[in-house]
Amino acid sequence: MLRYTVLRLLGAVPTLLLLVTLAFFLIRAAPGGPFDAEKALPPEIEANLRAAYHLDEPLVQQFVRYVGNLTRGDFGPSFQYRDYTVTELIATGLPVSFRLGLAAMLLAVLGGVAAGTFAAMRRNRPADHAVMAMAMTGISIPNFVLAPVLILLFAVHLGWLPAGGLGGPAHMVLPVIALALPQIAWIARITRGSMTEVLSSDFIRAARAKGLSDSEVVIRHALRPAMIPVVSYLGPATAAVLTGSVVVEEIFGLPGIGRYFVQGALNRDYTLVMGVVVFYGAVIIALNFLVDLGYAVLDPKVRY
Amino acid sequence: MPGAVPGPLAGEDAIENAAQGGLFRDAARRLRANRAARASALILIALTVLVIVGPWLSPHAYDATDWDAISQPPTLAGQHYFGTDPLGRDLFSRTLVGGRISLLVGIAATLVSLLIGVTWGATAGYLGGRADHVMMRIVDILYALPFMFFVILLMVLFGRHLVLIFLAIGAINWLDMARIVRGQTLALKHREFVEAAEAMGASRRRVLRRHILPNLVGVVAVYATLTVPQVILVESFLSFLGLGVQEPMTSWGALVNEGAEQMESAPWMLIFPALFLSVTLFCFNFLGDGLRDALDPRSD
Numbered sequence: 001m002l003r004y005t006v007l008r009l010l011g012a013v014p015t016l017l018l019l020v021t022l023a024f025f026l027i028r029a030a031p032g033g034p035f036d037a038e039k040a041l042p043p044e045i046e047a048n049l050r051a052a053y054h055l056d057e058p059l060v061q062q063f064v065r066y067v068g069n070l071t072r073g074d075f076g077p078s079f080q081y082r083d084y085t086v087t088e089l090i091a092t093g094l095p096v097s098f099r100l101g102l103a104a105m106l107l108a109v110l111g112g113v114a115a116g117t118f119a120a121m122r123r124n125r126p127a128d129h130a131v132m133a134m135a136m137t138g139i140s141i142p143n144f145v146l147a148p149v150l151i152l153l154f155a156v157h158l159g160w161l162p163a164g165g166l167g168g169p170a171h172m173v174l175p176v177i178a179l180a181l182p183q184i185a186w187i188a189r190i191t192r193g194s195m196t197e198v199l200s201s202d203f204i205r206a207a208r209a210k211g212l213s214d215s216e217v218v219i220r221h222a223l224r225p226a227m228i229p230v231v232s233y234l235g236p237a238t239a240a241v242l243t244g245s246v247v248v249e250e251i252f253g254l255p256g257i258g259r260y261f262v263q264g265a266l267n268r269d270y271t272l273v274m275g276v277v278v279f280y281g282a283v284i285i286a287l288n289f290l291v292d293l294g295y296a297v298l299d300p301k302v303r304y
Numbered sequence: 305m306p307g308a309v310p311g312p313l314a315g316e317d318a319i320e321n322a323a324q325g326g327l328f329r330d331a332a333r334r335l336r337a338n339r340a341a342r343a344s345a346l347i348l349i350a351l352t353v354l355v356i357v358g359p360w361l362s363p364h365a366y367d368a369t370d371w372d373a374i375s376q377p378p379t380l381a382g383q384h385y386f387g388t389d390p391l392g393r394d395l396f397s398r399t400l401v402g403g404r405i406s407l408l409v410g411i412a413a414t415l416v417s418l419l420i421g422v423t424w425g426a427t428a429g430y431l432g433g434r435a436d437h438v439m440m441r442i443v444d445i446l447y448a449l450p451f452m453f454f455v456i457l458l459m460v461l462f463g464r465h466l467v468l469i470f471l472a473i474g475a476i477n478w479l480d481m482a483r484i485v486r487g488q489t490l491a492l493k494h495r496e497f498v499e500a501a502e503a504m505g506a507s508r509r510r511v512l513r514r515h516i517l518p519n520l521v522g523v524v525a526v527y528a529t530l531t532v533p534q535v536i537l538v539e540s541f542l543s544f545l546g547l548g549v550q551e552p553m554t555s556w557g558a559l560v561n562e563g564a565e566q567m568e569s570a571p572w573m574l575i576f577p578a579l580f581l582s583v584t585l586f587c588f589n590f591l592g593d594g595l596r597d598a599l600d601p602r603s604d
Contacts, residue, residue: 027457027461243450
């Protein structure tokens with residue numbers, strides 16, 4: 001187990017390096033620069049600015065400098081928000097995005113597993129068909145459609161919840177739902193599939209023969225093996241939630257990392273965009289690593 | 305060389321084709337019996353026809369401004385069936401023209417991902433050994449990248465060219481396809497008809513083209529059908545952020561974005577494009593599920 005953990009951690013290094021390299025050179029290959037303005041800057045000032053941000057050095061040297069700084073957790077200064085470093089900007093956005101993402105993932109897993117298990121226990125009956133039709137609707141409605149519709153319904157017409165902005169827990173309800181619903185639907189489909197398979201296996205028949213009730217069979221015996229495909233979906237689910245949070249933060253006016261990303265992209269704020277891509281990339285890679293370790297806990301056949 | 309011995313090879317093909325014909329006949333029968341999938345296919349055909357023909361039949365061009373009908377609710381008078389936007393542009397025409405872009409991107413980008421994914425997966429699976437290991441390791445590494453952010457980056461950096469949108473979206477969606485195709489190819493490689501063809505001296509390329517690829521059609525069709533809605537979703541997502549096609553051209557994502565801004569005063573601007581987008585995604589997903597069930601022999 002320790003050996004595997006170390007190997008996997010080492011394996012994450014090339015992925016991270018590829019991520020940084022791709023992002024760095026893509027941005028430098030783009031036309032236009034961070035100092036493009038309506039009025040051209042005097043050449044001396046522009047030269048000074050370029051020197052201050054090391055943009056006058058050869059590309060390779062800039063790259064080495066950037067990677068070196070990254071290893072110290074320094075994402076460099078933001079080009080657009082002049083007095084802030086990217087690390088500071090990410091740190092400001094992180095609490096909002098983290099709360100939003102974590103709440104959405106928890107809701108997605110709990111809701112999805114519950115709905116999927118419910119459907120599997122009533123396989124091919126009306127309740128099953130109803131849940132699966134709802135799940136199909138859930139994966140077919142993008143969260144940028146869902147979010148405005150939720151605002152229209154619950155904030156504008158019914159006036160139950162605030163339409164946006166940062167505030168108490170009530171402000172998080174609609175964004176979390178908008179972010180979680182498509183993932184609830186995916187997880188429900190995956191759970192139903194694996195639960196159906198597990199419920200038809202021999203050891204479950206044995207458990208039933210012992211006289212356990214349906215819910216006892218599910219909770220004590222079927223849930224754990226049925227969760228394995230769900231756990232493997234957590235990696236892609238996190239990626240989807242992080243991406244989705246970009247639009248959800250934009251629609252609900254939440255000052256999270258996603259909003260900085262969109263603003264930074266539109267303003268050609270190289271270091272900010274890079275910082276967010278690398279940061280989210282690292283989060284996704286770290287989560288995939290945890291997911292792999294999670295298999296060992298759930299599946300007794302997996303031994304590292 | 306294979307051409308020099310037509311008899312046995314042709315015979316081998318015939319046996320295989322007979323078995324495959326039966327599989328596809330069964331699948332077609334199961335698909336026809338699936339009412340949800342059949343309805344989805346019909347709706348998609350109707351939508352495609354409407355999107356292609358509709359804008360010509362509409363009395364208003366998608367980019368023409370009607371100053372007498374600004375932000376008009378849906379009405380049959382004046383023939384703005386879906387209403388108009390704040391510039392007085394007809395939403396019916398815009399929704400259909402936007403649908404052309406969304407469907408076009410969906411299909412073109414799926415073809416790109418199909419081409420890369422099937423080639424990559426089939427090659428890795430058939431070659432096996434070290435080549436397979438290296439190729440799939442590359443897929444694993446790419447899998448861990450936050451691709452959506454790269455596509456946003458690409459759109460921001462290199463402008464909003466339609467072809468770039470196909471390529472960028474197609475290039476990020478081939479990984480699943482490659483994994484599925486590789487798995488299927490590995491399974492096929494050890495089947496008797498492949499071993500027979502190899503024993504008769506068919507070249508690797510011929511075995512791959514003549515025996516492996518045709519047997520992948522079912523799996524590939526299922527995942528292609530399920531890729532189309534994902535791709536339409538990505539395009540709409542980009543358009544929603546203002547990174548898709550440029551004004552006055554539009555797509556469903558861009559229309560939903562405009563609608564979301566006006567939703568309190570002109571909810572029809574949100575409702576119609578959102579409905580078209582969701583129904584399309586819904587039907588593609590249902591059809592893909594139906595195809596998968598139909599091609600699964602266990603489902604009888």
